[in-house]
Amino acid sequence: MATEQTLHMVGGVGATSYATNSLIQRQGVLKAQQVLEEAIKNLYGNNIPSCLRFADLGCSSGPNALLVASNIMAIVDSISHTLNCDPPSLQFFLNDLYGNDFNSIFKALPDLYIRMEKEKGPRSSPCFFNATLGSFYGRVYPSNSINFFHSSFGQHFLSQPPKGLLNKGNTYFTSTTPAEVYNSYLEQFKQDFNVFLKSRSEELVPNGGMVLVFFGRDGKDQNQTMITPWALVGIVLNDMVVENIVEEAKLDSFNFPIYAPTPDEVKERIEAEGSFTLKRMELIKYGWEAGLITNNNNNDDEGLLVDEESKGEYIAKYVRAITEPLLKAHFGESIMDPLFIRYKKKVANLLKVQKLEHSILAMFMTKKCFN
Template sequence: MEVAQVLRMNGGAGKTSYANNSFVQKKAITLSKPIREEAIISLYSNTLPRSLAIADLGCSSGPNTFSVVSELIKTLEKLCRKLNHKSPEYRVFLNDLPGNDFNSIFNSLDNFKEKLQTEVKGGIGPCYFSGVPGSFYGRVFPDQSLHFVHSSYSLQWLSKVPEGIENNRGNLYIGRTSPPDVARAYYHQFQRDFSCFLKCRAEELVEEGRMVLTILGRRNDAKDPASMEGGYLIWELMAMALSEMCVQGIIKEEQLDSLNIPQYTPSPSEVKLEVLKEGSFMINRVEVCQVNWNPLEDWNALEFEYERSESLSESGYNLAQCMRSVAEPMLVSHFGGHIIEEVFSRFQKILADRMSKCKTEFSNITISMTRKA
């Protein structure tokens, strides 16, 4: 699997698009808001840049793409008015892999900018947007060209499927029946990728630049799928749906055995260890929060920008649609498009059954860092 070619969210604004199904991701963004506010205020107060460069890595498309940018600009404008400072110039860079739906982003850009101008009393400073396609596991920007880097729900995706896991038959990820060397291979690939990410961002950020990352992870160091952690369990349930289809001859056993998802959900200590080893960043804050699999929980409190509909009445359906918006391009590339409706119909039923029996949550790690001088 060439990850850069198949790893993308469903584009557009249809029923199965990421734009209309990224509820869980929205909750994670909302919960990490105080950490981003703290970081951007500290950055501005310490450096007072007249032109501020912000990069959102793994921006995808849909409402979430602009929510963080809007929040950061509003926070800075409020601070500038408090300090009686002129608004800075904003340079916003939206990065994702080339297959991302950049067209949808830029088709909605004018409406976003107009809305932002009306929401901020007195308007905002000049704001320029650029799309930057490319993998963030390599250099994306010039030396010392960024002040603030943000990424949410992107760094759990690896640059490639780990090598040496051909014996991970019947699993899509680290499963209950995976041999011990599979978990080690996934972890080592995460170490290589995250270390590379940190090195590249250290070269691109100015001194005292800030970086806030939210990663789908797990609460502790145990790499035990039986612990019921969300990242392990969700792919195991997907594998169950595919295994049913394999037994019935809808897909071939070798097709299932050869598919492994390029994802790793790290623990907080694993994230911190790589930051300390790379050495370019000072860790300011690390927090872990839990997000329920049901994206309708605390809907009003989290101020979702999505409309309710009858199709959102069943939480199993919600998460199945969310997972479809993320996984469909990979599954189509591997199995073909003819299996998609069937696999997600089965997956929905498996999800609803599991969610009716036990509490199901995702763990999210948010880390705030400063580029050392």
């Protein structure tokens, strides 16, 4: 329960909020757009039910919370237009943990409805939004009640840090940590993802579908484990331990409940659990600075012409928006500003000598039907 209470993004719309600092996740959703389109067309291209029920698991807050819903509306509307039929009613269930800032989502709904009416006019179909609180590592919805699940940037979060983990001086696993540290993370991911798949299979209607997009890593690139945003937090905290700003014991007892799996690790879990057929999986890479607006008016979303200091600040802000509630609960609020000022400088220096990339996994699967 402690993890569920602290595992949420920074709420509100302030300078350090997730709403203000979530462009990196937006880039990931947009890069995986083709997977979402293929999934919905594959499932409902020829036979659209009168009402489609979608659930967005780990919806978080801010503008991205309604981005997927907006994209789904456009896809379903396009399919309906192609088939020359009336679009179905849409029901969206937005799910996240108890600490999520749902208020900011609901405040944005009127603008979404206005935009829908302007874009679709008389073709606009009824659309209903509901919030469902609770962890997706377990049942959230009634049996056979959801047509389609979507979740972006959620499944790399574990239900808890691996138990009994001895990961001295680190907040995550790296290429230099002992094998047992990596194995502890992997086992926790296997347990959690198995529960996730089993729960979704019970909640989906027969032949229902699911699209997942989350942080992963390229199993062919062992250097991918060397520098991650989460491990870099540990490096900065180590510097603060040396300067007696942070207690060593505090650092040694903290581990991020995050695991970025390889494609093979995900496929193995899907096959072992047995409820789903994996239709498509892609590994997509893009820079840590993706989404940073350049000042050269081109369409390069990687921000290549922005100086390293600006990139470092941009990256530090979105990492803070993701991790601050967890860090604050363990280390206290007083070190947050100093920690991320140092983080910003550390990232800027790294970018001067190497390219830092995120890897995300985007996948589409369907529920198996057993006679």
